[in-house]
Amino acid sequence: MSNSIFGLIASTPKIKKPKSIASLQLMFIxxxxxxxxxxxxxxVWSVIFGLLFTGLxxxxxxxxxxxxxxxxxxxxxxNFALLGLLVAGVYGLRGGMRYLYGLMSHIAAxxxxxxxxxxxxxxxQSFSPSYMNRQHSGNLVARTIGDVEAxxxxxxxGIPETMLALVxxxxxxxxxxVLNWKLALIALLPLPIVAxxxxxxxxxxxxxxxSVRGRFADLSAMIQDHLGGLPVIQSFxxxxxxxxxxxxxxxxxxxxxxxxxxxxxxxxxxxxAASGAGLVLILCSGGWMAAGGPLPVDVADLVVFLxxxxxxxxxxxxxxxLMENLQxxxxxxxxVFELLDTPSTIVDRADxxxxxxxxxxxxxxxxxxxxxxxxxxxxxxxxxxxxxxxVALVGVTGVGKSxxxxxxxxxxxxxxxxxxxxxxxxxxxxxxxxxSQVALVSQDVFxxxxxxxxxxxxxxxxxxxxELREAAQTANAEKFILSFPKGYDxxxxxxxxxxxxxxxxxxxxxxxxxxxxxxLVFDEATSAIDAETESLIAEAVKRATAGRTVLIVAHRLSxxxxxxxxxxxxxxxxxxxxxxxxxxxxxxxxxxxCRHQENVMx
Ligand SMILES: Nc1ncnc2c1ncn2[C@@H]1O[C@H](COP(=O)(O)OP(=O)(O)OP(=O)(O)O)[C@@H](O)[C@H]1O
Ligand SMILES: [Mg+2]
Numbered sequence: 001m002s003n004s005i006f007g008l009i010a011s012t013p014k015i016k017k018p019k020s021i022a023s024l025q026l027m028f029i030x031x032x033x034x035x036x037x038x039x040x041x042x043x044v045w046s047v048i049f050g051l052l053f054t055g056l057x058x059x060x061x062x063x064x065x066x067x068x069x070x071x072x073x074x075x076x077x078x079n080f081a082l083l084g085l086l087v088a089g090v091y092g093l094r095g096g097m098r099y100l101y102g103l104m105s106h107i108a109a110x111x112x113x114x115x116x117x118x119x120x121x122x123x124x125q126s127f128s129p130s131y132m133n134r135q136h137s138g139n140l141v142a143r144t145i146g147d148v149e150a151x152x153x154x155x156x157x158g159i160p161e162t163m164l165a166l167v168x169x170x171x172x173x174x175x176x177x178v179l180n181w182k183l184a185l186i187a188l189l190p191l192p193i194v195a196x197x198x199x200x201x202x203x204x205x206x207x208x209x210x211s212v213r214g215r216f217a218d219l220s221a222m223i224q225d226h227l228g229g230l231p232v233i234q235s236f237x238x239x240x241x242x243x244x245x246x247x248x249x250x251x252x253x254x255x256x257x258x259x260x261x262x263x264x265x266x267x268x269x270x271x272x273a274a275s276g277a278g279l280v281l282i283l284c285s286g287g288w289m290a291a292g293g294p295l296p297v298d299v300a301d302l303v304v305f306l307x308x309x310x311x312x313x314x315x316x317x318x319x320x321x322l323m324e325n326l327q328x329x330x331x332x333x334x335x336v337f338e339l340l341d342t343p344s345t346i347v348d349r350a351d352x353x354x355x356x357x358x359x360x361x362x363x364x365x366x367x368x369x370x371x372x373x374x375x376x377x378x379x380x381x382x383x384x385x386x387x388x389x390x391v392a393l394v395g396v397t398g399v400g401k402s403x404x405x406x407x408x409x410x411x412x413x414x415x416x417x418x419x420x421x422x423x424x425x426x427x428x429x430x431x432x433x434x435x436s437q438v439a440l441v442s443q444d445v446f447x448x449x450x451x452x453x454x455x456x457x458x459x460x461x462x463x464x465x466x467e468l469r470e471a472a473q474t475a476n477a478e479k480f481i482l483s484f485p486k487g488y489d490x491x492x493x494x495x496x497x498x499x500x501x502x503x504x505x506x507x508x509x510x511x512x513x514x515x516x517x518x519x520l521v522f523d524e525a526t527s528a529i530d531a532e533t534e535s536l537i538a539e540a541v542k543r544a545t546a547g548r549t550v551l552i553v554a555h556r557l558s559x560x561x562x563x564x565x566x567x568x569x570x571x572x573x574x575x576x577x578x579x580x581x582x583x584x585x586x587x588x589x590x591x592x593x594c595r596h597q598e599n600v601m602x
Contacts, residue, residue, distance in 0.1 A: 459514030
């Protein structure tokens, strides 16, 4: 991948270590079998119905044979109407069996798909945000839906049809051998050759399909990223370059898939040619077969041979497709299972307990943290926020303020040192307890598609209407909410109203108020707001902080003024701490910050 902006946003994790195809398939089959769970029963039923379906397919040519025998005897002995009824019955049953075997396998497949998708989603949800960064998101969606779907396809079609593809030629061959083993030897001569040729060919193309899918993943991730970043691309008038890159990536995909098809279509040709070979062999040995020759043959048997020969090679064609299907599903399964096997890093310790004594002071003790090993973000950060105190974190952009907030709720774990909530290291607390005690208002407010009410209720699903309104009032949000015709039931997001930065922030504050947690972490948004909104937010913050332990990342003087104490961050360290009055005088870092930034924000 190149180092350009496009290269960066388009980079997708590649399939890491290429395992051998055989081991991959084995792993895949074992895990699919496990994933099927109790639906294995349905697969067994599907195979049973499939076998009945196949068995019934053997019957009609034998009935035709019977009819010919009757005709040879002058037709008097036979009951042709009964024969017709029997054939109709066989085909009717066959239809039923086909329906049932397809139905069973599809039910099993979609139930397994649903379970797999749930477990992938549940698992991904437990990942720390570091895993969920932008580069991954496209790929994760592909994994949760696309890959799981490929596995479904394999269960629905792969398992039962592979069985049938093996059983049909086998049973038909047995019948042919019983009827006339010499003729069977001649007619079935091409069968093993075709089987071996198809096997060799499909394993040969397996690797090519693997690379096709890799290319497809690259392409779709790139398209998704480019479309996601379309405003950026448009604002830099990079459309032409973006289209060129998509075209180049698409070209690689196109070439690889054409190359794969060049080989993967060969087996179909071989099978087509070979299916005539049996017939040719029978025709060539026709002289021998003439009555009394070394290979006497009954005409009725010959008809059965011809009817079977038309069907016996077809399963190989299916098998060739199925191999492809299996490759695809195995590659998808590898990615899905790899994801399921990725351990979540932020999990409850085995000995995590809810503390008996509930205190809510916050302490950072010599905290060191970095996202990447070589780039320390927080260095030896120590500070204490007493219960009920409001402490503001200030500092230039990128200094690690949001990071400190995220460490408190354990989006990440500290590298060294510790963070304590009421004297308990946050890593020793159950995650659910920790996060229920801390309400976080993030810098980038995220609102879900839905109504304002639904977004607010995330704070507390059981809140009453009065509580909801009270929270909105505290956050100074009710006025603008009620200005919409539908009030609290106004849709937000793509299909609803677009809220301004200041409005979103007040919704976020209201949401945190509803949660009513003893600790509030407020990471102020940096988006510019007008003076009136600023004072509305400042008022909301003041009300919200009352009686709580508060960590507030402040970019505006009005927010800073709401704090009891100010911590100044510089290059990942706390360089100053004090009240506004103490800090603003003299030549402090804080005073310099204020002078440079002219009162507004940094
Ligand atoms: N998820 C992440 N992965 C890697 N690096 C990150 C991540 N989030 C932040 N950083 C880096 O860590 C440093 C601190 O970021 P942080 O968001 O804590 O800064 P901040 O003080 O909140 O800045 P701002 O005032 O702009 O919000 C920055 O250099 C940033 O690039
Ligand atoms: Mg920040």
